[in-house]
Amino acid sequence: MTSRVLASTILLLAVVAQPIPAQTRLTLADAVSRARAQSPEARASMAAEREAAERVTQARAGYWPRVDFAESWQRGNQPVFVFSSLLSQRQFTAENFQIDRLNNPDPVNNWKSAFLVQQLVFDGGGTRAGVRSAALGKDVASAARQQVGNSLAVAATEAFGHVLRVASQKRAAAAAVEAAQRDLEVARNRRAAGLVTDADVLALNVHLATMRAQQITADAEERVARTRLNDVIGATLDEHFELDERPGLVIDTTDATALEREALATRPEIAMARAKEGLADASHMAARSTFLPQLAALGGYEWNGGQIDTQVSSWLVGAEVRVNLFHGFADKARVAEAAHARARAAAEREGAENAVRLDVRAAVARLDAARARDEVGRATVAQAAESQRIIHDRYEAGMASVSDLLRAAETVFAAESQATAARVDVLIQTAQLERALGR
Numbered sequence: 208m209t210s211r212v213l214a215s216t217i218l219l220l221a222v223v224a225q226p227i228p229a230q231t232r233l234t235l236a237d238a239v240s241r242a243r244a245q246s247p248e249a250r251a252s253m254a255a256e257r258e259a260a261e262r263v264t265q266a267r268a269g270y271w272p273r274v275d276f277a278e279s280w281q282r283g284n285q286p287v288f289v290f291s292s293l294l295s296q297r298q299f300t301a302e303n304f305q306i307d308r309l310n311n312p313d314p315v316n317n318w319k320s321a322f323l324v325q326q327l328v329f330d331g332g333g334t335r336a337g338v339r340s341a342a343l344g345k346d347v348a349s350a351a352r353q354q355v356g357n358s359l360a361v362a363a364t365e366a367f368g369h370v371l372r373v374a375s376q377k378r379a380a381a382a383a384v385e386a387a388q389r390d391l392e393v394a395r396n397r398r399a400a401g402l403v404t405d406a407d408v409l410a411l412n413v414h415l416a417t418m419r420a421q422q423i424t425a426d427a428e429e430r431v432a433r434t435r436l437n438d439v440i441g442a443t444l445d446e447h448f449e450l451d452e453r454p455g456l457v458i459d460t461t462d463a464t465a466l467e468r469e470a471l472a473t474r475p476e477i478a479m480a481r482a483k484e485g486l487a488d489a490s491h492m493a494a495r496s497t498f499l500p501q502l503a504a505l506g507g508y509e510w511n512g513g514q515i516d517t518q519v520s521s522w523l524v525g526a527e528v529r530v531n532l533f534h535g536f537a538d539k540a541r542v543a544e545a546a547h548a549r550a551r552a553a554a555e556r557e558g559a560e561n562a563v564r565l566d567v568r569a570a571v572a573r574l575d576a577a578r579a580r581d582e583v584g585r586a587t588v589a590q591a592a593e594s595q596r597i598i599h600d601r602y603e604a605g606m607a608s609v610s611d612l613l614r615a616a617e618t619v620f621a622a623e624s625q626a627t628a629a630r631v632d633v634l635i636q637t638a639q640l641e642r643a644l645g646r
Contacts, residue, residue, distance in 0.1 A: 233448035235367050235634065238440050242363035243356045245441025252352035259341075259348035266341035269334035272326040277319070284314040292317040295511035297519050318518060321509035328526075331499025336492040343489060346482040350475035357475065357642040359439070364638035366436040368631035370450055373432050375627040377425035383620050384422055386595070387415040390612055393603050407609040414613055418620075458640055460571045466644060470567045473645030477563060480556035487552040491545035497538045501529045563643070570640040577632040584626030591615075591622040 243249050281288065289312040293299040296317065302308065327334065391411040398408055437444050460466070471477055504526050512518030531538065595615040601607035 241440035331496030350479040380422035
């Protein structure tokens with residue numbers, strides 16, 4: 208019995224002594240990088256960009272010759288078919304010119320094997336316009352992927368910041384609970400000494416219950432916020448990260464003009480607007496190409512025979528020129544439509560540039576305001592904590608009321624919440640400015 212207990216104890220200690228898996232440390236930069244690479248939205252935008260790249264290859268196929276191989280078998284007594292099949296097989300004789308045989312021929316077989324080659328020589332620039340349109344479409348897809356990445360960076364920063372905010376609120380609530388418990392103990396001691404009434408103890412009991420409720424709420428919100436963060440960065444919902452609370456990138460906002468120039472050069476919306484303007488220009492070029500002649504070369508090599516093993520060869524080469532003379536004014540209307548679309552795209556590009564400038568200026572102003580609130584919040588927390596300490600000492604000495612004590616506690620909790628919100632807002636507004644700059 209003793210040996211069994213000893214063995215069980217050793218086994219239990221071995222299990223307890225197993226090392227607890229270390230939590231993965233996650234910085235804000237890591238969260239942004241994960242979101243841009245692993246989230247479903249990021250993977251979808253990458254796939255869309257690859258789709259657009261394949262369309263460029265398809266469009267360039269117009270420059271290459273088209274080569275086909277065809278194998279066919281036909282049998283019949285249709286006069287034209289019999290006549291042409293015998294000629295192709297080089298089996299036509301003088302007897303086949305007889306009127307009765309021409310009108311009522313015997314059925315024949317024709318096995319035909321053929322290579323067909325067709326090369327477009329000139330199409331008025333239509334193929335070139337198609338290749339340019341496809342390339343610009345790839346640029347649009349690349350800009351869209353960058354736009355998705357920038358939006359995901361902001362979303363990851365907001366989710367990261369929300370976890371920091373609720374975790375800080377949870378710590379503040381825990382500290383408030385400890386402070387309320389100490390204040391309650393002081394009030395009970397003073398009531399026992401006959402210095403205060405039950406009202407002080409009841410008021411502090413209510414305050415303690417309120418802080419515990421705040422702590423429970425913050426704990427639940429932290430779990431939800433961590434799940435949301437995992438979803439944004441493409442991690443499993445159950446994975447737990449230890450967040451690095453060190454501040455991220457600091458952007459110098461003193462030179463707003465330089466920031467606007469950077470945004471105009473790198474924002475995906477500008478690249479997209481310029482690509483769409485180029486697409487409109489390519490469409491105009493394609494519409495005008497219909498008025499130019501088209502030239503194509505073609506050739507073929509074929510074998511014909513009554514049996515597949517008796518085929519004889521023949522070849523054919525040629526060229527075709529096609530000129531658009533009149534299509535009911537449709538082509539002229541398409542050219543005019545493309546010209547208007549080009550003017551619209553130019554106006555939209557100008558509007559996008561103005562919107563980017565406005566976006567940068569607004570983001571700079573919001574970031575500066577967030578930084579100012581952060582500085583004020585840090586100072587306010589220190590002042591509120593010192594005020595609470597003084598009032599606690601005064602209450603313990605009988606020089607302050609319980610109302611003063613409660614107001615001081617509420618002021619500290621509110622100051623810490625506001626300071627945390629301001630600190631997180633700096634992170635979020637920095638991410639918003641990075642998005643506005645196209646980084």
